[in-house]
Amino acid sequence: MEKDIREDIAWAKINGDVLKSLENPRRLYWVIVFVALAAFGVGVGCEIYQYNVGMGVANLNNPQVWGLYIATFIFWIGMSHSGTLLSAILHLMHADWRKPIYRFAEAMTTFSLMTAGLFVMVHIGRLWQVYYSLPYPNERGIWPNFQSPLLWDAMAIFTYLSSSIIFLYVGMIPDLAICRDNMHEGWRKKLYTLLSLGWEGTDRQWRNFRVTYLTVACFLIPLAVSVHSIVASDFAMSQQPGWHVTSFPPYFVAGALYSGCAAIITLFIILRYVFKFEEYMTLPILKKTVRLTFAIAMVWTYLNAVEFASVWYSHDSASKDVLIQKMTGAYAFAWWGMIFCGSIVPLVLAFKRFQTNIPVLLVVSLLLNLGMWLERWMIVSPTFSHGYYPWTWDHDQWPSLVQWGMVFGSFGWFTLLFMVFCKVFPSVSMYEVKEMVYHRSLHLKKGHKTAEQGAH
């Protein structure tokens, strides 16, 4: 059986390798940072233009009032679910192969949520009035509508973002202490000293740490499910054709896990190369992630089929019309693209020879996320363009370059945050990799002992 990790790696080497990644990445790191910065610049430019001129430049007008902004918002919220899956769900299941890769997945969760939050601000146009989305009464003492899923959304995302940041930080404290102990004097040393809170790895600290980490993990799982169910409620609780579907919450959650897993594969491949993590982010671990992604892809495909079937057999002609419009109308290329990227491309992952083929996996994981982005677009726009009233139909309204620029910029912003994080904080959990190595070597020793006793 292939090993997830070598059990004879010295603990000091684990520290050394991960700490080296903070100072000495491959040149590709700087190329990625430069490209991300440029993409972010495009997004900022588009926002400044939209801010000065008005929402007209985004080509957002009735009936298309959400467009790519809200589609991309859902995409980024979805992306955030991978961190919870890898760190919380697999932690509870004692799947220790997650240990070398969960840290960057958690970081991905946090930065995806931060990116998603930007789109809430961007799509309202009047940035200075973003506080309207918070639950507080106006000057006449009238509170917002607590029965609106949009308000639930604000609360759920705030809870998820703050809990994810806390979860990421708490899990990192022992590693921050390692950084503190090994850094030369300078800003890094000061930062790690401050953030490690004086951690010394005492039995009292570890005991409380273990219970806290487990408790927060237990909270994060229902939280993640509730967040995307609430995002699904933004649509499903309305009466709009194509949105009023009972299976939307599980469909959204499956889609979220799917895009998150695909993103983990992409980032796994990039980090493995850029930070020289070949010994920790191993091919057997990649294979397990790929298989998990394949399973979730099939769940997503099934839920898609359920959604189409329930619309088709519901005898709701308006919803059926929207579905036919998606398949044959102006959005057909995007809808079929979603089906191809989301349901056909993942079949590649079923073949053993491709499960560890890095170039193929890089391309496939990017295509899967393209499919997931198209899925979100296909949820938002077709319903707006083909609602209940024929006089509101508009199949020709297309997102302007400003909208596309902002979507492009969001990828730059996310990548920038993520790459800076990986350069400042350890993206592989050193203490958990040590635990993994330790337990495997113990297991091996026990195996040898049993074999010797058997021989005698």
Place this chain on the structure above:
Amino acid sequence: MSQRHLLALFSNFDEAEAVVRELRSASIKGFNVNDDLTVKSPIEHPEVEEFLGNKPVYVQWFTLGGALMGGLLGFFLISGAQANFYAQLKGGKPIVPFPPNFVLTYEMFILGGVFISILGFLICAGLPARRSPLYSAKVSEDQIGILVKSDEGAAGTLKAIFSKHNALEIQEEAGK
């Protein structure tokens, strides 16, 4: 009597465990194994808890309290805001509708649970803390540390036990 702090470093858990077991079985005057001994390790190791004996963890009580407080606070804040509508006509609809309020109550339940758990962790783990004078960076790398506090007279016996179990290094500091 003046006190002394000793930190002994070991290369593996087996040696550290042997030391703790010997310290438990030997009754050394001026040294209380339950109060004066701390094990420092680079990883979380369940066997450390086994050989140190059961020590209670209270974080889960903070969690329970935080979650209940968060949920109740959420529900009553929302209901209180909605009760404002008593002054207005609601067309026969419930003034405080339970099903939609459950969503926000649930989110606040989780928020309270997570935040107060972290507070509980910091309190129970004694963080943030000043670094103790006897600390070795080797503990965060690959060595196990045993820190003891004892009377001046017991220090010699303790050092002898550490040396017997192959301590790699023994640091010593006079306390108050």
